[in-house]
Amino acid sequence: MYEFKTNIISKQDFLKLNEDDIIFITNPGRMGDEDGTTFIIKKDNELIVYRVNGWMYSTKEERESKDYISLEDASKQFPKWMETWNNWNDENYKEKYIYLYMGFGNGLSVDYSMYKDFKSYLDEEIDKYLEQYNDEEKEDYKFSAIFNVWDKALIKMSKDKNLIIK
Numbered sequence: 001m002y003e004f005k006t007n008i009i010s011k012q013d014f015l016k017l018n019e020d021d022i023i024f025i026t027n028p029g030r031m032g033d034e035d036g037t038t039f040i041i042k043k044d045n046e047l048i049v050y051r052v053n054g055w056m057y058s059t060k061e062e063r064e065s066k067d068y069i070s071l072e073d074a075s076k077q078f079p080k081w082m083e084t085w086n087n088w089n090d091e092n093y094k095e096k097y098i099y100l101y102m103g104f105g106n107g108l109s110v111d112y113s114m115y116k117d118f119k120s121y122l123d124e125e126i127d128k129y130l131e132q133y134n135d136e137e138k139e140d141y142k143f144s145a146i147f148n149v150w151d152k153a154l155i156k157m158s159k160d161k162n163l164i165i166k
Contacts, residue, residue, distance in 0.1 A: 011068065011073070022111065026038045046164045047163050080095055084096065097110060102146045103147060117157060121154070
């Protein structure tokens with residue numbers, strides 16, 4: 001799914017996370033990534049990538065497990081993310097994250113401290129991705145382009161900024 005490895009996190013460790021350390025977090029949507037969230041924590045020069053799954057396609061047994069991390073758990077642990085998600089279309093909303101709509105309900109919240117650097121890499125990758133479409137189609141695919149290339153942009157930015165993706 002991504003160009004980098006994602007780590008699984010236990011519920012116990014998840015509940016110890018500080019949202020202020022999160023620099024990227026995805027919102028599930030109706031297509032593409034409807035089953036969970038990927039979030040990235042920055043510690044010094046390391047970017048630690050985590051994945052939480054099972055929000056859409058888990059079994060009852062999985063949901064009843066003590067290690068299951070629900071959307072409700074994520075909402076409580078990351079209230080700034082939920083606030084951003086709830087205000088995704090308010091252009092005046094400016095808190096911890098900027099929200100990038102990725103089509104079909106999917107979204108990417110990027111910490112403002114990283115956004116300026118990240119945006120130039122993202123724009124470059126979006127432009128490359130959209131080259132496959134004619135001018136009329138480009139407008140239709142601009143949001144899904146973010147979904148398809150944000151990880152590539154992050155990898156390029158990380159290499160240039162000497163950040164290690166773990």
